[in-house]
Amino acid sequence: MSVADVALSPIHRGSAFAVGGFGQSTTTHYSVKSVLVFLSVSGSTMPMLILESDSIAEVKLRIQTCNGFRVRRQKLVFSGRELARNASRVKDYGVTGGSVLHLVLKLYDPLLVTVITTCGKVFQFHVDRRRNVGYLKKRISKEGKGFPEVDDQEILFKGEKLDDNRIIDGICKDGNSVIHLLVKKSVEDTVKREEDTATGKDSLLEPVVLNPDVKLPEVLEDMIDRTVDGLNKGSPPVRSAEGTGGTYLMQDSSGLNYVSVFKPMDEEPMAVNNPQQLPVSSDGQGLKRGTRVGEGATREVAAYLLDHPKSGLRSVSKEVMGFAGVPPTAMVRSSHKVYNYPNGFSSCATKDAKVGSLQMFMKNNGSCEDIGPGAFPVEEVHKICVFDIRMANADRHAGNILTGKSEEGKTLLIPIDHGYCLPENFEDCTFEWLYWPQAKLPFSADTIDYINSLDSEQDIALLQLHGWNVPEAVSRTLRISTMLLKKGVERNLTPYQIGSVMCRETVNKDSAIEEIVREAHNSVLPASSEATFLEAVSVAMDRRLDELTK
Numbered sequence: 001m002s003v004a005d006v007a008l009s010p011i012h013r014g015s016a017f018a019v020g021g022f023g024q025s026t027t028t029h030y031s032v033k034s035v036l037v038f039l040s041v042s043g044s045t046m047p048m049l050i051l052e053s054d055s056i057a058e059v060k061l062r063i064q065t066c067n068g069f070r071v072r073r074q075k076l077v078f079s080g081r082e083l084a085r086n087a088s089r090v091k092d093y094g095v096t097g098g099s100v101l102h103l104v105l106k107l108y109d110p111l112l113v114t115v116i117t118t119c120g121k122v123f124q125f126h127v128d129r130r131r132n133v134g135y136l137k138k139r140i141s142k143e144g145k146g147f148p149e150v151d152d153q154e155i156l157f158k159g160e161k162l163d164d165n166r167i168i169d170g171i172c173k174d175g176n177s178v179i180h181l182l183v184k185k186s187v188e189d190t191v192k193r194e195e196d197t198a199t200g201k202d203s204l205l206e207p208v209v210l211n212p213d214v215k216l217p218e219v220l221e222d223m224i225d226r227t228v229d230g231l232n233k234g235s236p237p238v239r240s241a242e243g244t245g246g247t248y249l250m251q252d253s254s255g256l257n258y259v260s261v262f263k264p265m266d267e268e269p270m271a272v273n274n275p276q277q278l279p280v281s282s283d284g285q286g287l288k289r290g291t292r293v294g295e296g297a298t299r300e301v302a303a304y305l306l307d308h309p310k311s312g313l314r315s316v317s318k319e320v321m322g323f324a325g326v327p328p329t330a331m332v333r334s335s336h337k338v339y340n341y342p343n344g345f346s347s348c349a350t351k352d353a354k355v356g357s358l359q360m361f362m363k364n365n366g367s368c369e370d371i372g373p374g375a376f377p378v379e380e381v382h383k384i385c386v387f388d389i390r391m392a393n394a395d396r397h398a399g400n401i402l403t404g405k406s407e408e409g410k411t412l413l414i415p416i417d418h419g420y421c422l423p424e425n426f427e428d429c430t431f432e433w434l435y436w437p438q439a440k441l442p443f444s445a446d447t448i449d450y451i452n453s454l455d456s457e458q459d460i461a462l463l464q465l466h467g468w469n470v471p472e473a474v475s476r477t478l479r480i481s482t483m484l485l486k487k488g489v490e491r492n493l494t495p496y497q498i499g500s501v502m503c504r505e506t507v508n509k510d511s512a513i514e515e516i517v518r519e520a521h522n523s524v525l526p527a528s529s530e531a532t533f534l535e536a537v538s539v540a541m542d543r544r545l546d547e548l549t550k
């Protein structure tokens, strides 16, 4: 049987019983067409039969059933676009017989384990978080001559003797991937650990200054200095096993802590040096509509710049963290042999330098993917809602919100991964929190004050001051999304109501904001000024929002 035969043969899903006119009944048999597609994962391609009517969620379930890859760990990309809306059908994304779906698997980040012997000798290696202490002992014994046998080891953490069955991830819960262990049997006299060959000589990390008149804030200078110290002391970047792009966790000089996260532009999804083997974008368009490959780092930096503290602009308030808690982020240039160089690393630090975003590593307990939203404080959810609506975020899935704890033990939400903020259109905006109960509660007075203080013109000027030549379409997005937020709170709308205006219900049905923009377009002359256009958007938006509150 040929591929075409398979692709066209119908699968009988069953029969439907339909009631016809007056007491008549007819049995309608229907069949659903199966489609043969190809699944490309880590360089190998395999055929897979799906139904034309399958939703993205159903396809992911099929992949889990056939290949064992858990649904939550899958990211599907087709024709340069992420199949992000689980409820939408594959055919709505244009998937047909013979289509190649790229599967990116999100794996657990490896844990950097630090073993300290009784005499204080330190050595480190990476292990899969899901392994247990018994495995760790085997790893230690396999390190080479002089390392203690499994039975000779006793492993302790904070004074507690660890049972062989303890899962490593459960021991280190702060996300900093470092656990201190004690190997009771001294090995220091005999250990000959192979040192990592990386030294400070063939690595580089420095800030990219686009406007010399803008001084880098102390917090960013400090983060860069600590990252450079780590590289100079030979602590190599550790590639994160999560995410569709190249993401590197940067260590401090002790090698015991992560300091920052480097995301090079040329390793973004669909970029030339993407380590996940995603195809290179054919038209320069990014994984989300309205974004371009290689612009993710700029958007990451913009997200931090625009996350103003509650007390006012950072230039005035000097506060490090903004209202939503976006981690401090800077643009840097960096080289290291660990980064992805498909044509080889030349050991020339300047020649191999990659430009990308460097973001502060935030201690965390995992992401919102790991726990249900019930326990999240309302204010924590609302700060993310405000930020996402304002930035028209096209990539707010639960994995992009880390969870942490405040000093008082309160759950904190930490938004990360803002490479798809401020797209040039609203097509791919998706907000995970839309389905969380907190989104249906009204904003607090404090949050409303913050929203009222926002000024999109000031924001655009700020981005320009920091050297981003903001494209007109991006400025327009920011103006419209800020307008929506303000008009929404004027009418006492909830985050859910405002967010729903910005998100499509299905892939092929325009969102309300897209309809508003189209209506405004049609109502002004082609050569009209931006101000005239925005006035038309404002009128159309008022009408639409008033309908919502009727």
Ligand SMILES: Nc1ncnc2c1ncn2[C@@H]1O[C@H](COP(=O)(O)OP(=O)(O)OP(=O)(O)O)[C@@H](O)[C@H]1O
Pocket: 075, 109, 240, 242, 243, 244, 245, 246, 247, 261, 327, 359, 360, 361, 362, 363, 364, 395, 399, 400, 402, 416, 417, 418, 419
């Ligand atoms: N600031 C941070 N602090 C702590 N951990 C981080 C930070 N930024 C990223 N990470 C870790 O690195 C992983 C990958 O980062 P990120 O999600 O930004 O990459 P990505 O390739 O853009 O992912 P995605 O596929 O979701 O678009 C995250 O899941 C998280 O575990």
